[in-house]
Amino acid sequence: MEIVIVGNGPAGVAAAEAIRKSGLECSVTVVSKESEPFYSPCPLAEYVEGSVSRDSLFMRDGDFYRRSRIDLLAGCAAVSLDPSSRRIGVSRSGRIEHLSYDRLLVASGAATAFPPVSGLSGAPGVFTLKTLADADAILENVGGTERAVVIGSGFIGLEAVQALVRRGLKVTVVEAMGQVLPQMLDADFAARVQARLETFEVEVLLDSPVRRVTQGPNGVASVVAGDREIACQMVVCATGVRPDLSWLAGSGVAVDRGVIVNDRMETNLPNVYAAGDVIQAPDWAGRLDLLPNWPNAVASGRVAGASMAGESRKFTGLLPVNAVRIFGQPVSSFGVRGGEQVVAAGEGGAARKLFLEGGQIVGGQFLGDVSGSGVFLEMMRKRVDASFLDGTALSGRWSVAAMLREPPRVRSLAG
Amino acid sequence: MSESIFTFVERCVGCKSCEVACAVEHSRSKVLASAMRETPRPRPRVRVQPAMNYTFPSRCVHCEDPACVAACPTGAMTEDLATGTVRVNDDRCIGCWMCVTVCPFGAVTENPETGTAHKCDLCPERTARGEDPACVAACPTGALIYSTAERFADERRKITALSTVGVSTEAPGNVTLWRSLRGGYQR
Numbered sequence: 001m002e003i004v005i006v007g008n009g010p011a012g013v014a015a016a017e018a019i020r021k022s023g024l025e026c027s028v029t030v031v032s033k034e035s036e037p038f039y040s041p042c043p044l045a046e047y048v049e050g051s052v053s054r055d056s057l058f059m060r061d062g063d064f065y066r067r068s069r070i071d072l073l074a075g076c077a078a079v080s081l082d083p084s085s086r087r088i089g090v091s092r093s094g095r096i097e098h099l100s101y102d103r104l105l106v107a108s109g110a111a112t113a114f115p116p117v118s119g120l121s122g123a124p125g126v127f128t129l130k131t132l133a134d135a136d137a138i139l140e141n142v143g144g145t146e147r148a149v150v151i152g153s154g155f156i157g158l159e160a161v162q163a164l165v166r167r168g169l170k171v172t173v174v175e176a177m178g179q180v181l182p183q184m185l186d187a188d189f190a191a192r193v194q195a196r197l198e199t200f201e202v203e204v205l206l207d208s209p210v211r212r213v214t215q216g217p218n219g220v221a222s223v224v225a226g227d228r229e230i231a232c233q234m235v236v237c238a239t240g241v242r243p244d245l246s247w248l249a250g251s252g253v254a255v256d257r258g259v260i261v262n263d264r265m266e267t268n269l270p271n272v273y274a275a276g277d278v279i280q281a282p283d284w285a286g287r288l289d290l291l292p293n294w295p296n297a298v299a300s301g302r303v304a305g306a307s308m309a310g311e312s313r314k315f316t317g318l319l320p321v322n323a324v325r326i327f328g329q330p331v332s333s334f335g336v337r338g339g340e341q342v343v344a345a346g347e348g349g350a351a352r353k354l355f356l357e358g359g360q361i362v363g364g365q366f367l368g369d370v371s372g373s374g375v376f377l378e379m380m381r382k383r384v385d386a387s388f389l390d391g392t393a394l395s396g397r398w399s400v401a402a403m404l405r406e407p408p409r410v411r412s413l414a415g
Numbered sequence: 416m417s418e419s420i421f422t423f424v425e426r427c428v429g430c431k432s433c434e435v436a437c438a439v440e441h442s443r444s445k446v447l448a449s450a451m452r453e454t455p456r457p458r459p460r461v462r463v464q465p466a467m468n469y470t471f472p473s474r475c476v477h478c479e480d481p482a483c484v485a486a487c488p489t490g491a492m493t494e495d496l497a498t499g500t501v502r503v504n505d506d507r508c509i510g511c512w513m514c515v516t517v518c519p520f521g522a523v524t525e526n527p528e529t530g531t532a533h534k535c536d537l538c539p540e541r542t543a544r545g546e547d548p549a550c551v552a553a554c555p556t557g558a559l560i561y562s563t564a565e566r567f568a569d570e571r572r573k574i575t576a577l578s579t580v581g582v583s584t585e586a587p588g589n590v591t592l593w594r595s596l597r598g599g600y601q602r
Contacts (some may be wrong), residue, residue: 010488021438040488040489040514041488042488042509043489046509052509056489056506056507059489078436086553131589133552165588282561294488294513295482295486298486299485302474302485319517321517323512323513323516324511324513325511328530330512330514330525369525370512370515370525371521371524371525372483372521373515373516374516374517374518374519374520375518375519375520375521377516377517377519378519382489
């Protein structure tokens with residue numbers, strides 16, 4: 001049995017580990033277009049900032065691939081999939097080779113979704129912050145740079161903003177929508193985050209879609225966004241990510257915005273599975289969704305690995321959850337950003353808000369103090385009646401204990 | 416089967432001895448009198464919380480297939496596959512709080528002083544010496560025990576059997592009275 005995994009990120013590695021854990025006798029080949037072993041992209045902003053070392057980005061020790069009997073083909077980009085002959089094409093230093101598989105996992109991730117703007121994608125002085133190579137490129141160019149523009153105020157954008165500010169740059173962030181963190185927070189909390197960014201002298205421009213990026217004799221010269229032209233020497237584009245589906249064209253695998261999978265991470269093609277940022281899968285409520293984040297990548301990768309090894313394990317659904325820090329202040333959110341009933345509380349610099357529909361939690365957001373927020377996420381997933389919640393329940397001391405709605409069973413038996 | 420901490424909710428009287436013992440065990444001096452004067456002040460990893468007219472010592476339950484480990488993007492949160500113990504490595508933790516956001520028990524919290532995740536570590540130094548974790552050793556009513564899941568289930572069955580024939584293994588009468596006076600969950 002030959003298993004081929006395209007992608008060496010959290011989903012691919014979680015799947016490979018699940019296959020090895022199952023004890024299935026098979027070869028596992030991981031194809032990665034990047035040259036580094038498995039690393040985490042989440043602390044890349046901290047790496048750029050200088051607070052996290054390059055070494056600690058790597059998630060496994062040097063012996064991991066040998067010990068786990070995983071053949072890592074680094075620097076090989078998958079370019080085609082032919083399910084009829086069960087082969088994939090990979091580009092290895094310019095030459096196309098073919099790899100046969102008995103089972104294939106598509107965990108090729110997502111790439112920065114550049115807005116269709118002239119002078120942006122691939123232009124000199126324009127960076128992204130998705131891969132280690134991106135971060136290294138920023139570090140090579142950050143010296144001597146005074147002004148930077150970050151396009152997009154999602155969590156990657158704001159992490160990039162902080163890293164550059166701490167590197168001593170003057171940073172402007174431009175956002176096409178009317179608030180920062182538009183996928184994470186409602187307008188009220190977003191305004192608080194914006195205020196915090198501004199106290200750290202970050203210029204925030206809302207409702208400012210990028211029109212073009214201009215080049216000068218020494219590289220990038222300015223960004224035109226909304227009705228402003230901002231002079232800068234560096235641009236970081238963080239306008240969200242999109243599954244990289246180009247290499248699957250013509251393969252017959254069902255795609256919409258991502259590769260469509262069921263709760264066992266099976267695609268419509270036999271023996272082809274998918275996991276991680278590339279998938280469009282059932283979320284916690286059973287709706288097909290695209291939710292690229294680290295926990296979803298690991299969880300879907302584990303399920304895919306178990307499925308490929310012939311085990312029966314079901315995915316509990318993608319979780320719409322994220323956390324970010326704004327100059328040290330924690331911010332987290334899950335679910336939707338509004339609801340028919342809002343429970344809110346705040347003390348000191350902290351604020352918390354839950355959104356309810358029909359007595360059940362459908363979303364929540366936490367600013368300054370995120371302790372205990374996971375309980376509400378679990379209440380949402382389990383569809384627990386939350387109509388009894390009020391502001392006091394939103395204190396940081398709230399835990400699962402407070403959900404105990406009946407006396408322990410032993411007492412009722414004692415009568 | 417490895418050992419972990421289990422809770423008999425009905426035996427907890429909310430004295431918070433576990434909180435104090437936990438903070439002392441995780442202090443530098445490991446002595447109450449000097450631990451109180453340490454900076455940063457030692458923080459407990461167990462919190463006694465109101466639960467209707469009961470109290471509940473809430474802490475990490477060291478889940479099987481832990482959500483915090485899957486969510487940790489730096490490899491700081493790990494599960495010891497041999498014992499099932501979930502621990503955080505402060506050196507790798509960058510304080511992204513993904514673990515806090517996904518913990519269904521609210522048992523991983525932020526430590527503002529270190530900027531890292533804060534949770535029960537099952538007292539590795541004590542258990543290596545063959546002692547119970549600090550909270551278990553300090554609990555005066557036996558609400559917390561350090562045992563295997565099987566032995567805990569046995570004990571639970573025994574209590575249930577006794578209570579069905581009218582033998583109360585619950586807290587003393589004055590505690591039962593106090594609970595009834597608390598009058599349920601404070602909305």
